[in-house]
Amino acid sequence: MTDAAPTVLEMRHITKRFPGTVANDDVSFDLRKGEVHALLGENGAGKSTLMNILYGLYHPDEGEIRIADKQVQLGSPSAAIEAGVGMVHQHFMLIPVMTVAENIVLGDEPRHADVFLDIGEANERVREISDRFGLAVDPKARIEDITVGQQQRVEILKALYRNADILVLDEPTAVLTPQESGELFGIVRGLTEQGKSIIFISHKLNEVTEIADRITVLRRGKMIDTIPAAGATEESLATLMVGREVTLRVDKNPSNPTDTLLEVRDLHVFDDRGIEKVRGISLDIRAGEIVGLAGIDGNGQTELIDAMTGLRRAASGTVTVSGEDVTTASAHGHFEAGLGHIPEDRQRRGLVLEFSIAENFALHDYQRTPDSRFGWLFPARLIERGARLIKEYDVRGGGPHTRAGGLSGGNQQKVVLAREIDRDPQALIAAQPTRGLDVGAIEFVHRRLVEERDEGRAILLVSLELDEVLSLSDRILVIYEGEIVGEFTPDATEEELGVAMTGGGRGEEAA
């Protein structure tokens, strides 16, 4: 981008207050024609608020918005669309049983005689836009039959169909595989070449440096800086985002594995619908190593973890925790045998959000002394431990009495982590331990997992984030359609893993 490109959007001195908090505090943001301008910030930094103001969902308390050098009042999303703003939300707003074209024209349909939907015309116009921007979507396909990546393109098409010149993409890669992300970046470049301007919301540093021309960093509602992407490093961006030095690289010594603590032999597991999701998996995880399990979501990871933690009965095979066969034990039995489990969904499973932090720490042990005796609970002891762990794990946002649901995602995860590690488990299963967390919290979780490895625990890390698997693991296994299809060392590239994750390395892989 050259500085000569005209400015298409200016948001000047935007301030938006919510009861008890200032979501945007004098934020200024501008977008030039044909550029990708990334909006970077941790969760709760005010990115979504700013974009919701642009999309007419919130009204700013102060400040003005200018589009194409004219001041505009964006009172509703329809006004924003009218002004040429299109938004692709993280969660798609599509009707699964309708076709691509039907979804796209919905609310603005081409008609015969002003009454009847002209589906032929709709298909034609969608195909024309799709071809012009290289989106390659079949207008006649039904939404429920196409992939998530394609659904996202339908959302983009929806905005283009309404003549959007400014496209807001809200965390667009959160739902995509690495390959799909690559394709999306190609599309984004194609759009800018044809004069569209893109606002790219993300908290992933590597993406931002790859795709953006300029980067604006928000922190706690304030605009910190707008910098050109050229020359920005992930480290410098992380520092801007968090407000202090952040180590992105996980420093760790070579592993020194000893005895096998977590052993899985020829495990077969079926899901609720009776489909075999785990098809004969065997694992050996030794004390003092982190084994990463990489794979695309839905390839049997969930069922494998459930079977390994007593939440789902395996059809056959065995699970052993430090020599004790726990294949048919209850979830409680697994914890007793020395297994810790950081579940993939901390809100649905890992925490009772209505319970206090102290009560959540007691989830596995409330029936044992010192938490209780003869069925009598000692709340004071729960509070005592709560206060200790809150301090030890730097949980912010409340004391032992605070409701877990009132904490931010990162602090909730710290609560889960503290509970699982404080029980001193032999083996630890960490499923998606940093999902949805921001850079500071990710750093904390990663550091802690490596420390636990060095303490001599056996750790199985299941993650959809390839860079997380690569930076933390001492060995990497790839799961594909319920089988382990390859084993890699941490110096493998993302491409190598990506090929195996999509079944490409099958058969030729020499393990």
Added chain:
Amino acid sequence: MSDLDQPPVGAPVDPSGLGPEVRQPWLERYDVAAKAGGLVAPVLTALLAFAVGGLVVLITTGKNPLATYRAIFEGAGFNWFLPWVQGTERQAAAFNMQQTLIITTTLVLTGLAVAFAFRCGLFNIGGQGQYITGAIFAVWIGSSFEGLNPFIHVVFAAVAGALCGALWAGIAGILKATVGAHEVISTIMLNWIAIWIGVFLFGLGGPLQNDRQEFVPVSNDIVEGAKLPVFWGDPVFQGLHIGFFVAIAGLIIYWLILSRTTLGYGVKAVGFNPEAARYGGINVPRNYFLAMAISGAFAGVAGAMDILGWQFRLGQDTVQQATIAFVGIAVALLGRNTAIGVALAALLFGGLLTGTSTRNLDPEIFRPELASNLTLLIQGLVVLFVGADVIVLWLMSRVRRRKPA
């Protein structure tokens, strides 16, 4: 109103139908209000119900609603608390208050039954059946074993009532725990089974029908030794029996179980988030069963207290018409499933039921035969408004927002 996530009528409608992020501020405020409204919201709910009830009185009968409520207030004996009420008026007030507290006793226990199940995420709609089974066993044991030590007799009958209620609700609990049968359906069905068992037992020629009055479908009277002592008022004129203290003990036990025992911890964890409870190693089905059984025990004791305290017999018609356990649902809802809330809500409904009974209302002020319907009306409005407390909270937030402007 089935989807509580939707903003109520008049709230800023989100035109794009966007996801949770956009709705969040409103929901967040709701969350804050729900916490801050711990006391305010139920009180407002009750007041709103009374206001609408008063409107109905005014429109349909032309009577002054305030005079009607005042008459109900005095009919319930609440004027006993006013120090300037003296002489015969005070005696009448004391008698009315005793009647109110007798019903309050029952309502506390049936309210706790519903509330306890709620805390485990279960809707025990079968308080009636559990109440009836408890009453049946209390009347059977109370009318047998003549000459037994009164203390042992009373305890025996009360415990039997509790166990029966627990067993009855436990059936629904087991069905829920093992095959996942929904407790609302199974407890409703168990209600009818209990009713028809009662009809059979006390009907003409039934096994527990009265020995002396062959043609009256009612049980034998319980023996003197099985009657609960009266500690306030005249035993002959239905004074307040010591079951009142059983209700207070029930409140304390309820609170202790939920906040001081591992059982309560498990029940609450399952109630809040069964998936997290399962992950945590808590036996979810077992807690479903236990919560239902304990819930049923409260309702069973309620039935036993009514028999041993003031009814002394159980008739076929009583079995068929008893609705006191259903009022327990309103009590638990208005009391927000807390011990103190249940106590206050039970007192409110106890007063309403007593104050609107034909005996206690002056026909000049309000036609007594309509009065009990007014109670039902207010009860229904409370359930409606509690279910829609989003509306109440929203009204609260509107008022608060208008103030600074």
